[in-house]
Each structure stands twice: as structure tokens, then as C-alpha cells.
Amino acid sequence: xxxxxxxxxxxxxxxxxxxxxxxxxxxxxxxxxxxxxxxxxxxxxxxxxxxxxxxxxxxxxxxxxxxxxxxxxxxxxxxxxxxxxxxxxxxxxxxxxxxxxxxxxxxxxxxxxxxxxxxxxxxxxxxxxxxxxxxxxxxxxxxxxxxxxxxxxxxxxxxxxxxxxxxxxxxxxxxxxxxxxxxxxxxxxxxxxxxxxxxxxxxxxxxxxxxxxxxxxxxxxxxxxxxxxxxxxxxxxxxxxxxxxxxxxxxxxxxxxxxxxxxxxxxxxxxxxxxxxxxxxxxxxxxxxxxxxxxxxxxxxxxxxxxxxxxxxxxxxxxxxxxxxxxxxxxxxxxxxxxxxxxxxxxxxxxxxxxxxxxxxxxxxxxxxxxxxxxxxxxxxx
Amino acid sequence: xxxxxxxxxxxxxxxxxxxxxxxxxxxxxxxxxxxxxxxxxxxxxxxxxxxxxxxxxxxxxxxxxxxxxxxxxxxxxxxxxxxxxxxxxxxxxxxxxxxxxxxxxxxxxxxxxxxxxxxxxxxxxxxxxxxxxxxxxxxxxxxxxxxxxxxxxxxxxxxxxxxxxxxxxxxxxxxxxxxxxxxxxxxxxxxxxxxxxxxxxxxxxxxxxxxxxxxxxxxxxxxxxxxxxxxxxxxxxxxxxxxxxxxxxxxxxxxxxxxxxxxxxxxxxxxxxxxxxxxxxxxxxxxxxxxxxxxxxxxxxxxxxxxxxxxxxxxxxxxxxxxxxxx
Numbered sequence: 174x175x176x177x178x179x180x181x182x183x184x185x186x187x188x189x190x191x192x193x194x195x196x197x198x199x200x201x202x203x204x205x206x207x208x209x210x211x212x213x214x215x216x217x218x219x220x221x222x223x224x225x226x227x228x229x230x231x232x233x234x235x236x237x238x239x240x241x242x243x244x245x246x247x248x249x250x251x252x253x254x255x256x257x258x259x260x261x262x263x264x265x266x267x268x269x270x271x272x273x274x275x276x277x278x279x280x281x282x283x284x285x286x287x288x289x290x291x292x293x294x295x296x297x298x299x300x301x302x303x304x305x306x307x308x309x310x311x312x313x314x315x316x317x318x319x320x321x322x323x324x325x326x327x328x329x330x331x332x333x334x335x336x337x338x339x340x341x342x343x344x345x346x347x348x349x350x351x352x353x354x355x356x357x358x359x360x361x362x363x364x365x366x367x368x369x370x371x372x373x374x375x376x377x378x379x380x381x382x383x384x385x386x387x388x389x390x391x392x393x394x395x396x397x398x399x400x401x402x403x404x405x406x407x408x409x410x411x412x413x414x415x416x417x418x419x420x421x422x423x424x425x426x427x428x429x430x431x432x433x434x435x436x437x438x439x440x441x442x443x444x445x446x447x448x449x450x451x452x453x454x455x456x457x458x459x460x461x462x463x464x465x466x467x468x469x470x471x472x473x474x475x476x477x478x479x480x481x482x483x484x485x486x487x488x489x490x491x492x493x494x495x496x497x498x499x500x501x502x503x504x505x506x507x508x509x510x511x512x513x514x515x516x517x518x519x520x521x522x523x524x525x526x527x528x529x530x531x532x533x534x535x536x537x538x539x540x541x542x543x544x545x546x547x548x549x550x551x552x553x554x555x
Numbered sequence: 556x557x558x559x560x561x562x563x564x565x566x567x568x569x570x571x572x573x574x575x576x577x578x579x580x581x582x583x584x585x586x587x588x589x590x591x592x593x594x595x596x597x598x599x600x601x602x603x604x605x606x607x608x609x610x611x612x613x614x615x616x617x618x619x620x621x622x623x624x625x626x627x628x629x630x631x632x633x634x635x636x637x638x639x640x641x642x643x644x645x646x647x648x649x650x651x652x653x654x655x656x657x658x659x660x661x662x663x664x665x666x667x668x669x670x671x672x673x674x675x676x677x678x679x680x681x682x683x684x685x686x687x688x689x690x691x692x693x694x695x696x697x698x699x700x701x702x703x704x705x706x707x708x709x710x711x712x713x714x715x716x717x718x719x720x721x722x723x724x725x726x727x728x729x730x731x732x733x734x735x736x737x738x739x740x741x742x743x744x745x746x747x748x749x750x751x752x753x754x755x756x757x758x759x760x761x762x763x764x765x766x767x768x769x770x771x772x773x774x775x776x777x778x779x780x781x782x783x784x785x786x787x788x789x790x791x792x793x794x795x796x797x798x799x800x801x802x803x804x805x806x807x808x809x810x811x812x813x814x815x816x817x818x819x820x821x822x823x824x825x826x827x828x829x830x831x832x833x834x835x836x837x838x839x840x841x842x843x844x845x846x847x848x849x850x851x852x853x854x855x856x857x858x859x860x861x862x863x864x865x866x867x868x869x870x871x872x873x874x875x876x877x878x879x880x881x882x
Binding site for chain 2: 208209210247251252253256257260261263264265277280281283284285288289300302305307308345346347349350351
């Protein structure tokens with residue numbers, strides 16, 4: 174009898190232990206951003222933001238009762254490396270991959286992740302083809318698209334600056350060329366007449382723009398539009414060199430490229446810079462959102478850093494995915510993707526959000542300028 | 556070794572090589588690494604014949620690799636051609652480009668040859684980046700999965716594990732083709748024109764014709780790697796012309812030792828294994844790759860095999876007194 178009691182007790186203990194282990198078996202979330210190179214610091218910050226959001230979610234019960242484990246990889250801002258890292262995460266058994274700082278890297282990794290049957294959420298990359306459905310028919314993106322951004326800049330050029338002579342300094346890749354094309358398309362849509370007096374293109378990694386700026390200055394533009402996603406190195410350098418070259422007229426940076434770190438690195442040269450963005454941690458309405466307050470506090474607690482827009486996008490990617498998974502009680506790609514695409518979510522870092530049917534998060538742009546190295550909101554132009 | 560057993564041994568080794576990913580655990584990461592090693596090794600074998608046999612450093616082989624990838628992307632996404640048609644298309648297009656480049660560089664040697672081929676690589680990169688026909692900066696998307704149908708036989712590869720047989724067969728073909736090249740009259744002529752051009756000319760070898768022929772042989776080998784790379788990635792953009800691929804090829808060719816049949820394969824494998832499984836991060840990996848190239852060129856002219864050369868003397872057969880008498 175004693176033996177039977179021991180055996181039953183052992184069986185119950187084993188069952189309980191196994192059940193507890195299953196409960197604790199983490200859900201793996203893959204994260205691919207540049208962690209080295211020009212965009213390395215920003216990629217590291219986005220990864221930290223996702224880790225902060227994972228900590229918040231885990232504290233409130235995780236996903237389907239299981240904790241989230243973040244597996245982070247460095248894409249080195251190189252498509253071939255990004256593909257390799259995606260394969261690595263697929264092999265590690267992740268349930269979702271949050272990726273995308275550089276559009277060419279996202280375009281390269283999309284088909285690989287899609288073929289593996291894993292949900293792919295693009296946090297930052299902006300190129301319009303990302304949502305074309307060719308690489309991933311169930312694509313989801315949180316950052317605003319080039320077309321949305323183009324309308325904001327075109328509005329500023331035509332209605333606020335009333336610029337007739339416009340110069341472009343454009344990163345020569347899928348993101349940069351797409352962004353410039355969108356601005357020009359929106360200006361055309363407005364029926365606005367202008368002259369493109371200069372167009373200088375440069376690779377993502379470039380940090381010396383003096384020759385390009387000399388050409389732009391010689392063209393005597395009313396406004397210069399800078400499209401540079403290299404927030405770690407290229408954009409601060411471009412802002413400083415533009416100030417040194419005493420470029421005439423307002424200097425407009427593409428939407429969403431002016432992170433606080435850019436202003437900090439560019440220093441006084443950033444004063445007068447004009448741009449727009451979709452998130453500011455301490456500006457209304459974001460400052461009042463509970464989820465945003467929690468996210469900002471957690472990031473400051475864990476990493477001693479106040480999150481910027483890119484970090485908020487990374488964190489919200491994970492938050493929205495976790496909400497969909499907890500609601501549907503499944504980690505499967507298709508139902509989760511369909512819930513997010515065209516769906517709405519309440520109480521995110523960005524407040525109540527809605528995704529378009531093509532997977533694009535709807536966002537509101539807020540124009541701003543830089544004064545005394547601080548971001549100052551401008552009245553929105555219509 | 557008994558010459559009768561040699562083909563059997565090679566066949567057994569070739570067959571065993573197919574099971575390497577399985578023996579290494581068979582995970583997705585292992586298959587992914589093995590497919591990339593096979594593709595990049597094939598890419599390097601093309602350059603190997605120019606560097607090791609012809610004695611020239613071509614910096615345009617990334618263009619041949621890109622031509623293979625872009626032709627595949629254009630033919631598969633446009634007219635919807637299958638893998639065999641895209642391979643043939645890639646080989647035809649790259650042969651035309653290699654013929655043109657070979658003709659231009661006929662009279663150039665060493666530094667001038669390398670400089671011209673580098674200029675071609677720069678032009679190629681800018682064309683790919685800006686020409687809308689090649690997708691411009693967006694690249695070419697929507698390349699279908701590798702799907703081969705030959706009558707009742709159908710083969711489809713949607714991931715690296717399924718693509719491995721194709722990658723492995725392509726690797727074996729490349730190794731065999733280079734092996735045959737080195738035993739061929741063209742291979743011998745290339746070596747002679749490399750080591751002693753005057754003797755080669757006196758022996759009736761047309762140096763310029765030999766150089767052109769080697770170039771025409773080499774380019775399709777590298778392009779075939781680009782062909783499979785397009786299917787593996789399902790997306791082709793100008794990044795295939797980045798210097799990373801050039802440094803990878805050059806390092807793989809010289810690392811183990813020049814004119815070593817399995818040299819490029821072992822070289823690529825060592826580099827890829829370090830980058831994938833023993834990575835120290837993007838910056839450090841690139842420093843390692845560059846340093847390996849510098850160290851090999853500066854201190855190991857015979858590659859890693861040169862390190863073991865002193866040991867080979869210990870195992871070399873001493874000539875017998877009988878043979879000495881015969882001599």
C-alpha cells in the first residue's frame with residue numbers, strides 16, 4: 174500500500190511539474206535590427222524597447238500564459254546578412270519575427286520568413302513595396318509609409334514654405350528613392366508648380382556630404398529636403414555640414430528620421446530643422462496614454478533611456494501581436510495576421526490604433542521644428 | 556592509391572557529403588548554412604580559375620554573380636520561366652558579358668586588369684541601383700520557389716532543407732568542371748601563360764585567346780551560383796554587388812591554397828561557419844574576414860596548406876637505392 178501511495182504521489186508530482194514546465198515554456202519572439210554599423214545604436218534601442226515591452230507583457234501574464242523570450246539578431250544593415258539571421262531565427266523556432274530598419278533588408282527577409290510560415294511584422298522600414306504582397310501576402314507594418322510621409326512634406330513645401338525651388342538630398346536605396354518619389358507625386362497631386370533645382374544621391378553609409386551640399390547651395394534652393402535614414406551617423410553629419418555650408422532656406426528632414434539622438438548628436442546645428450513624426454513620448458495625446466506611460470517608465474527603468482518613435486514602434490509591434498495572440502489563443506501565423514490586418518486595438522503605446530486592410534498602421538503626423546536642441550511642435554498645415 | 560579504387564572512393568565521399576547537414580543535426584540553421592556554403596563555393600570556383608590558373612585578380616566576378624541572379628529574377632518573374640530556362644538564360648547572358656569584358660581586357664595584365672575589372676564592378680553596382688529595368692533600388696521581388704518539373708518528375712524547394720539537393724549537385728558539378736578544366740588543354744595553357752608567358756608563346760599558345768577562353772569558362776560558373784542564390788533568397792537587389800561578396804570570394808580562393816581543388820569550398824565553409832555559428836558581431840566579423848585576407852596574402856602565400864608543408868616531408872617516401880640505380 175505504501176508503495177502504491179508513493180507511486181501515485183510521484184505520478185502526480187511529475188504531471189504537475191510537466192504542466193508547470195509547459196506553462197513556463199517561453200514563446201520565442203525573433204527580433205532582427207542592425208546592432209552594428211551606422212544604424213547600430215538605433216537598432217539596439219529598438220531591441221531594448223521590445224525587451225521592455227516583453228517585460229511588461231510577462232508581468233501581466235505573458236501570451237497564452239507563457240512568458241515571452243526575445244531572440245535578437247544583428248542584420249548589419251545588409252540584406253544578405255538579414256536573410257541569414259532570419260533563417261537562424263526560423264530554425265530557433267520563433268513564433269513571430271519583428272524586423273526592419275532598412276527597407277532593402279526587409280524586402281530581402283520578407284519572402285524567407287513568409288515561406289517558413291512565420292508571422293513577420295515590420296516595425297520601421299518604410300518602402301512602399303513592403304506591403305505590395307509580393308514578398309509576404311500577410312505583411313504588417315507599423316511605421317508610416319513613404320506615401321503617407323510624402324503627403325506631409327509636400328503639404329509643408331506647398332502650403333507653408335511655398336517653395337518654388339526645391340533641392341533633394343536623397344539616400345539612394347529603396348527607402349530614399351521611394352520617399353522622394355512620394356513627395357514629388359504628392360506635389361503633383363496638389364497641382365503645385367515648382368522646380369527641382371538640385372538632386373544629390375548618396376549611399377546609406379555616407380557621412381561626408383560637402384560636395385553634394387556645395388552643388389545644392391549653388392542651385393540656390395528655397396527649401397532643401399534631406400532624406401537620410403542613417404540616424405546614427407549620416408543624418409547628424411548631414412545636418413551639421415548643411416549648417417556649416419550656410420545653406421539658404423529651411424532644411425527639411427524626411428518624416429520620422431529625426432530621433433532625439435539625431436538632435437543630440439547634431440547639436441546646435443539641428444536648430445531650425447523642420448520635420449514631422451507620428452510619436453513623441455511626452456507630447457499629448459501620447460503623454461496621457463496609460464500604455465505609453467508604462468512603456469516609458471519601464472524603458473527608463475531597464476535601460477535608463479527615454480524611448481523615441483522607433484522604440485515605440487518596436488514595442489507596439491510586440492504589444493499588438495501579443496494582444497492578438499491572447500485574444501485568439503493561437504500562435505498560428507494566418508489567424509493572427511488576419512486579426513491585425515484591418516483590425517483595431519485599444520490601449521496601445523500609440524493609443525487606440527487601427528490597421529488598414531493591407532497591414533499598414535494608420536497614424537497621425539505631427540509637424541515640428543527644433544529650437545534650442547528641443548523638439549517644438551508646429552501647428553499642423555492642411 | 557590504386558587507380559581502380561579512386562573513382563569509387565570519390566563517389567563514396569561525394570555521396571557522404573550529401574548527408575553532412577543531417578550528421579550536423581539537420582536543423583534549419585545547419586541546412587541554411589550548408590546551402591549558402593555550397594552557393595558561395597560555386598561562386599568562388601569561377602574566380603578560382605582566373606586567380607589560381609590564369610594568375611590575374613578579377614574584381615568583376617561579383618558582376619557575373621549578379622548577372623546570374625538578376626537574369627534569373629527577370630526571367631522567372633516576367634515570362635515565368637522555370638529553373639532550367641532561367642539557368643540557360645543566365646549562362647547565355649553572362650557569357651555575352653564575359654566575352655565583352657574579356658575582349659576589352661585582352662591586352663591588360665595585373666594591376667591594369669584588376670583596375671578595369673573593378674571599374675566594371677562599380678558600373679554594375681550603379682546600374683543595378685538606378686536602372687528601373689533591374690528594379691532600381693527596390694530590387695526585383697516575387698521570385699517563385701524553385702520548382703522543377705520534368706515529365707512525371709516534379710521537385711519543389713520552398714526552404715533551404717528542400718533546396719539542399721540542388722545546391723549540393725550544383726557544387727559537385729562546379730568541382731568536377733574545375734577538375735576537368737585543370738586537366739584540359741585550356742587549363743594547361745592557362746597555367747603556362749601564367750607562369751611563363753614567353754615559354755607559352757614559344758610553345759604556340761595564343762595568350763590572348765587563352766585569357767579570353769578562361770574568362771568565358773569562369774563567368775558561367777560564378778553566374779550559376781547567382782542563379783541558385785536568386786531562388787534561395789526569392790529577392791534580388793543591388794546588394795549582390797557589394798564588396799562583401801568580392802572579399803568572400805577572394806579570401807576563399809587564397810585561404811586554403813591556390814589550385815587546391817577543394818580549396819574554395821573549405822575556405823567558404825570556414826568563413827561561413829565563423830560568421831554564422833561563431834559570430835562576434837557585424838563589425839568584428841568583417842574585421843576578421845579582412846584580416847584573414849591580409850594575413851593570408853602577406854604571410855601565407857601558399858595558404859593554410861603552406862603551414863603543413865614542413866610536415867609533409869616527414870611522410871614523404873624516400874627513393875629506394877634500386878630506383879637511384881635505375882636513374
